[in-house]
Amino acid sequence: MSFKDKIIKEKLPNHLAIIMDGNGRWAKMRGEHRIIGHQNGVEAVKQTVEGAAELGISYLTLYAFSTENWNRPKDEVMGLMSLLVEAIENETPTLMKNNVRLQAIGDLGSLPEEVRAKLNGTISTTASNSGLTLVLALSYSSRWEIVNAVKNIAGEIAKGELSPDQISNAVFENHLTTKGIPDPELLIRTSGENRISNFLLWQIAYSELYFTELFWPDFTKEELYKALLNYQNRERRFGKTSEQLNDN
Template sequence: MSFKDKIIKERLPNHLAIIMDGNGRWAKMRGEHRIIGHQNGVEAVRQTVEGAAELGISYLTLYAFSTENWNRPQDEILGLMSLLVEAIENETPTLMKNNVRLKAIGDLESLPEEVREKLQGTIDNTAKNTGLTLVLALSYSSRWEIMNAVGKIAEKVHSGDLAPEDVNESIFESHLTTSGIPDPELMIRTSGENRISNFLLWQLAYSELYFTDLFWPDFTKEELYKALLNYQSRERRFGKTSEQLNDN
C-alpha cells in the first residue's frame, strides 16, 4: 500500500514549503560535476509539484536559490541560471496543463535579465490558473526580506503615510514578499541538514518541520506522501494544551 492511500485529504497542509538540498553532494558521490545534481533535481521538482497538485494542496514554496548562493563558484552559478531558464521554458506547458499558477519571491532584480524575462512570462501566462500556486524562492533570504519590509515601513512612517503606533503584525506581513500567501503548515528539508537556513523565518514560526536524509534528486512522490503522513500524525497546539484542543 502506498503512503498516499493512508493520507487523510481533509488534514493536508494548505501550504507546503521545501528546502531542496543535496544536489551537489548527490553529484559528488557519483563523481559528477555539481551541475549534474541540479539537473537531476529538476525531476524531483516535477514529481513534487505533480504530487502536491494531485492531492489538492493550495501552495507549494520551493527554496530554489538563496542570496548566499551567489557566493558559490561562478561556473555553478552560470549553470544554475541556464538550467533555471531551460526548466521554466520546458515546464510552462505542464504548469498550464495542470492548472498551476507560478509566483516568485525574493530579490528578483538581482537575477540575470534573461531569467527575469522568462520567469515573468510564465508568471503572466499562468496567472489565471486556479489550482496549485507554485512559489519559487529565488535570490531569497529571510533576513533580506525582513530588512526590506522594515525599510519600506520606515519610509512610510517618515513620509507620514503610516503612524508608528499603527505598525502591527498585519502591516508587517503586508510588506513581506509573501504578502497574500498563507504561512506554511509544513516545511520539508532534504539532505540530512537539520536547520532552516534563512528560509521564511517569520512565516515558519508555527510550522511543523520534517527532515529527511535523502538528497533532493532522490526525493520522489512517495517520499512526499511519507512526509505528509508524518505531518498528519502530529498535534498542532499553537501554544495551547492537548486538553484545550480536545475540548474544542
C-alpha cells in the same frame, strides 16, 4: 500500500514549503560535476509539484536559490541560471496543463535579465490558473526580506503615510514578499541537514518541521506522501494544551 492511500485529504497542509538540498553532494557521490545534481533535481521538482497538485495542496514554495548562493563558484551559478531558464521554458506547458499558477519571491531584480524575462513570462501566462500556486524563492533570504520590509515601513512613516502606532503583525506581513500567501504549515528539508538556512523565518513560526536524509534528486512522490503522513500524525497546539484541543 502506498503512503498516499493513508493520507486524509481533509488534514493536508494548505501551504507546503521545501528546502531542496543535497544536489551537489548527490553528484559528488557519483563522481559528477555539481551541476549534474541540479539537473537531476529538476525531476524531483516535477514529481513534487505533480504530487502536491494531485492531492489538492493550495501552495507549494520551493527554496530554489538563496542570496548566499551567489557566493558559490561562478560556473555553478551560471549553470544554475541556465538550468533555471531552461526549466521555466520547458515546464510552462505542463503548468498550464495542470492548472498550476507560478509566483516568485526574493530579490528578483538581482537575477540575470534572461531569467527575469522567462520568469515574468510564465508568471503572466499562468496567472489565471486556479489550482496549485507554485512559489519559487529565488535570490531569497529571510533576513533580506525582513530588512527590506523594515525599510519600506520606515519610508512610509517618513512620508507620513503610516504612524509607528499602526505597525502590527498584519501590517508587517503586508510588507513581506509573501504578502497574500498563507504561512506554511509544513516545512520539509532534504539532505540530512537540520537547519532552516535563512528561509521564511517569520512565516514558519508555527510550522511543523520534517527532515529527511535523502538528497533532493532522490525525493520522489512517495517520499512526499511519507512526509505528509508524518505531518498528519502530529498534534498542532499553537500554545494550547492537548486537553484544550480535545475539548474543542
